Amino acid sequence: MSTSGDRARTPNRRWAGSDFQDPPRTAGGVALCGACRAASACRLGVERERLDEAGTAWFDVSCPHEQEGGPNVAHGGWTASVLDECLGHVPLLNSTLSVTAELSVSFVKPVPVGRPLRVRAWVEKREGSRWYISGEMTLLPGRAVLARASGIWVTRDTGHFDRHERWLAEQDASATSSG
Numbered sequence: 001m002s003t004s005g006d007r008a009r010t011p012n013r014r015w016a017g018s019d020f021q022d023p024p025r026t027a028g029g030v031a032l033c034g035a036c037r038a039a040s041a042c043r044l045g046v047e048r049e050r051l052d053e054a055g056t057a058w059f060d061v062s063c064p065h066e067q068e069g070g071p072n073v074a075h076g077g078w079t080a081s082v083l084d085e086c087l088g089h090v091p092l093l094n095s096t097l098s099v100t101a102e103l104s105v106s107f108v109k110p111v112p113v114g115r116p117l118r119v120r121a122w123v124e125k126r127e128g129s130r131w132y133i134s135g136e137m138t139l140l141p142g143r144a145v146l147a148r149a150s151g152i153w154v155t156r157d158t159g160h161f162d163r164h165e166r167w168l169a170e171q172d173a174s175a176t177s178s179g
């Protein structure tokens with residue numbers, strides 16, 4: 001039986017530095033996170049992404065049917081997740097690794113599953129290592145706003161996840177020693 005500590009040390013969990021700043025992408029240009037690399041597709045349903053000349057990021061998205069909450073509409077957790085993903089890709093599209101520190105989501109209208117949607121995301125301001133990013137999800141065709149989000153992303157160096165693994169091992173060790 002594996003433990004959480006075993007999983008953290010599994011060699012295929014190790015990423016090279018370039019995996020963070022220049023991650024594998026789909027044909028639609030979508031940067032792939034950990035578990036989506038094996039599937040070669042974004043499991044949240046982000047199908048295409050691009051950064052325009054003005055610095056706005058555009059995403060073609062569709063809510064997968066398995067993310068249905070109410071009848072024919074997305075679970076709110078999907079809406080929050082995909083906005084976290086899209087807004088968090090703005091630093092990545094600028095070759096910068098960051099993690100979400102804060103995220104606020106307004107659920108304006110129910111989000112239909114299996115329909116083409118668009119997410120637009122932009123930088124409001126940058127202060128120190130903090131990127132303040134906003135975005136919105138709209139229905140296609142047309143431009144009805146379904147959800148809005150804003151948050152703070154904090155830039156990290158590529159040692160972030162290794163430091164986390166060491167911290168986790170310390171937590172496990174102290175929990176074991178204290179019984």
Ligand SMILES: CCCCCCCC(=O)SCCNC(=O)CCNC(=O)[C@H](O)C(C)(C)COP(=O)(O)OP(=O)(O)OC[C@H]1O[C@@H](n2cnc3c(N)ncnc32)[C@H](O)[C@@H]1OP(=O)(O)O
Nearest residue numbers: 020023031032033098099100101102127128129130152154
């Ligand atoms: C290709 C795919 C690549 C993979 C991308 C993966 C993206 C993710 O995993 S996102 C996952 C969800 N988010 C997380 O797991 C983050 C968990 N939280 C953390 O790791 C930490 O709390 C972290 C990094 C945000 C801040 O760590 P901390 O030790 O407080 O850092 P610290 O050095 O004190 O602060 C760094 C900066 O963050 C700011 N900050 C910290 N927490 C917050 C917060 N909650 N809100 C706003 N700002 C904050 C500080 O003010 C500081 O700003 P500055 O450098 O401008 O003075």
